[in-house]
Amino acid sequence: MRSRKRIVITVLVCIALVLLAYFAYLLPFYEFVTNDYDVSFEKLFSWEYLKTLVPLFIIIALAAVGIVLIIRLRRILAKADKNTSRFAHARTERPKAQAPKQKPAPFMVVRWIVMIGFSLVVIFGGLIFGMGVSSLSIPILSCPWNSEEMTSSSCYYLSHLGELFELPVSSILIFFASTLGFIILLGRAICAFLCPMGLVQDIMDKIRRKTKTEGLQMNEKMYGALKPIKWSLVLVFTGLCFAGGNFCNFCPMVATAPILAGISTSLYVSGFIMVFVLIAGFFKRRAFCNICPLGYLMGLFHKVSLFRVKKDCTACTECGACYEACPMGIKMIYTEREKTDVTDANCIMCGECVRCCPEDNALSLTFAGARIYTAKRKNVMSGYKPLLLEREAANEHTDLTDAKTGTPE
Ligand code: SF4
Ligand code: SF4
Ligand code: SF4
Structure with a gap:
């Protein structure tokens, strides 16, 4: 019964997404002003570049307003009834805002450096290395500029499978072999180290922790509820592109990476999805990753990674x-x-x-x-040492068992 309900939800979400994707280009706020990638270092500091960034500022402003509204709404609900508030049952643990700070592990430091470095290269790489390195076109995620050059991109072809199968058999085989080779070698470490969307969400999580805002603690039921959305996006990302929709119309990076790379564009469906990603990523760490179709497809090969x-x-x-x-x-x-x-x-x-x-x-x-x-x-x-010393100084009882089960930041 439960799985039938999930299938129905998946089908309905699919239909809604395909309709949205199909009509996205008709929306009045969609417009790429130029397809030329013509940005120099001097231009990056110009007034013209700042004007290009306006849609990005709007996205950030909308996300900030959304976050503030949710925090306020949550406070009102909690005040109304502390014990039976809508969110109380969803909590599986105590708030993490009080968790102590741990010494950063080298793995984490390397992860952040690689994530930031890679994102800068894929967005601004054209400025440093020129328009292409070997057969790779950069800026990789600046899809409007790359619309002609994206032939070597897995991301583009995975969301335009119809076009892929129009290529010669040898090209299709090379595409699948190189994509699979890359996924087998790195697996979903791509998500931890290379994906700019991962970086954006990790930054939002850091902001939440710095502002000591309580995040959303999800339980199994809530994770299960996300599955229909994930499967729908997988279908849209792969199969349903034959029906006229494609994931590029939803991809949050389409609305942001081109802007950062200096390509004029206006707000787009993707821009509003980016607003959702920022808000969700603030309250729940890597929220979008839980429904990301690309991540799901990479995960299929986890046994051989x-x-x-x-x-x-x-x-x-x-x-x-x-x-x-x-x-x-x-x-x-x-x-x-x-x-x-x-x-x-x-x-x-x-x-x-x-x-x-x-x-x-x-x-x-x-x-x-x-x-x-x-x-x-x-x-x-x-992470707990300063806390324990503080407690000792105050002659408080130190509960080590309690400290052990907490999650240090
Ligand atoms: S799950 Fe998707 S959005 Fe998240 S890091 Fe992986 S590829 Fe990027
Ligand atoms: S996703 Fe979960 S299981 Fe995998 S490395 Fe991160 S914390 Fe561990
Ligand atoms: S001891 Fe380590 S692996 Fe075992 S439950 Fe605790 S955190 Fe997980």
Whole structure:
């Protein structure tokens, strides 16, 4: 009965998305003013460039207004009835806003550097390296400029499968071989290290933590409710492009990357989706990743990817900190009691579970069998040291058990 309900929801969401995608070009606010990529370093600091950025400012302003409104609404609801507020039942843990700060692990530092560096290259790479490196056209995500040159892009062809199958067989084979090779080599580590959308969402999460705003704690039921949306987007992203729709009309990057690269464009359906991504990413870490069709397709190959999440079940004390920290709600990482390989199709290799695991070597990320990030009790406890010292100074009772199950930032 439940799965039938999900299928019905998936079909309805699909129909709505395809209609939206089909008519997107007719919307009055859609317009790419120029298709020329003609930006120099001097232009990046010009008044003209600032004017190009106006749609981006509108997106950010709309997201900020949305966030403030939701916070206010939540306060009003909570005030009205503290115990039975609509959100109370959805909470699975205490608020994380009070969690102490942990010493940054080298893995996390590298992840942030690679994420920022790669995003700058794919957006502004044309300025540094020229219009193309080898057969790669940059700025990669500036789709309007790349509309002629995108023939080497997996992203473009995955959302325009109809066009792909018009190519010679050899090109189709090369396309699938190179795409699969890349996915097998990196798996969903692409999500943790390379995807600019991942960076945008991680920045929103950082802003929330800095502003000490309580995030949305999702439980299994809520993660399950996202599945129909994810499957619908997968269908739109792949199959339904034959029916006239394609994912490019929704892709949040289409509304932002070209603007940053200096291409004039007005607001577009994608722009409003970006507003949603920013708001959702603020309250729920990697919210869009939970419904991202590209991530889902990459996840299908998780069994052969060289990046893995490993667990030493004998070291695990079932504290649940890994599940609590996981932005993709992967419960298996916490409940598994036998298998050593706990790599899940939804795992984006962010390493949050490893960072928050308080038991030495209980969890680790590996690449081709070699450990690249391992859980260390010392690291987790480093976040609690100042807190414990503070408590000791105040002669308070120190509850170590409580500290152990919390999720350090
Ligand atoms: S799930 Fe999608 S949006 Fe998220 S990081 Fe992966 S590819 Fe990017
Ligand atoms: S299982 Fe761990 S590495 Fe994978 S998404 Fe969850 S927290 Fe990130
Ligand atoms: S955080 Fe570590 S010790 Fe706690 S349940 Fe997860 S794997 Fe086990």
